[in-house]
Amino acid sequence: MTTDERSRPAQRQSEIAEHVLAHGSVSAADLAEMFHVSLMTIHRDLDELERQGVVRKFRGGVSSQPSSVFESNVAYRMRAAHQEKQALARHARDLVEPGMAIMLDDSTTTLELARLLTDITPLTVVTNFLETIKLLTTNPGIRLISLGGEYYPTHDSFLGVPCIEAIESVRVDVLFASTSAVSGEYAYHQEQEIVLVKRAMMRSAQRSVLMVDHTKLRRVALHRHAHVTDFDRIITDDQATEAELADLAEHGARYEVAS
Structure with a gap:
């Protein structure tokens, strides 16, 4: 051959x-x-x-x-709802100030926020997402702390017990995170390894911001991540329907709509 x-x-x-x-x-x-x-x-x-x-x-x-039990590959997530994710990132950027320490999870949504941080310096960014790590390494005004652990190619990120232990060793001002689904009282994700890391991130942050585009609303996935009121604010995009926004409000979520 x-x-x-x-x-x-x-x-x-x-x-x-x-x-x-x-x-x-x-x-x-x-x-x-x-x-x-x-x-x-x-x-x-x-x-x-x-x-x-x-x-x-x-x-x-x-x-x-994605389905309720399978998360999609990071390459697919990079393509999905790209304009909506950019809108969420622009909205979330207003919450970041020079001198802050922020944490970004391994979502393609927060990757869009990372692209907007280059002129908000000095800034400390903590993340387990390899794409975000590679993006920010060239910015001298950003102190970058990468969270180690077991590398998961599907997510292009580091997870597992070592990652959780690294998260527990820091304290940040704000966590910016996303998830696969939000329905009723709860945010959900398909994979328990991801859920455990996201929960640890929330515990290590003074405030938590959930960024979810409208395609993730009124959907469920296998594992319950957190109650919607556990987030200081939830940011979604202007394609969310009145019924979807009413569902968030009914369960006490503090939400904002990015345009």
Whole structure:
């Protein structure tokens, strides 16, 4: 087998991943036709992509979208509701002042906030998200504290007991965080490892701000993260419906709408 032949599956899998991330979900039959290979070959490719945490297989197809029990890959989350996340970040930026110590979780929503922090200095930023760490390393006015732990490729972040212990060793002015779902009285997330880290972050912050775009409202996920009143404020975007905002208000949430 030549080098070119060995590289074909990797190249095809990369192109499959790109297609699924762009479209959310697709059938295996459509992929087989698109890439001119057998259904068996496509299933082998999808098995490998699922092993990497890029996609999730279901009967007859594959998806990169989140469900109540599966969080989506970070590459998919980078694309989802991007404009809404930018609006949330602009709104949250007004809560950050020079001299503060803030904590950012491993969400793509708070990554958008990190992009706006470059001129708010001096500033201390604590995070477990590798994308945020890489983004802020070049800013001399930001003191960056990275939270170690076990690296999770699906989230591109550090989690686990070492991460929680690192969080417990610091105290910050404000935590900016996001989550997968908010419904009724509670915020939810699909993965218990993420929930445990987010709870530790809330305990280590004087104030906690939850940033959730409208696609996450009135949705549920497997694990209960926190009561909506545990957050000092919840920021959502102006695409949230009156019913969704009323649901937040009914349960005592202090919310603001970013435009």
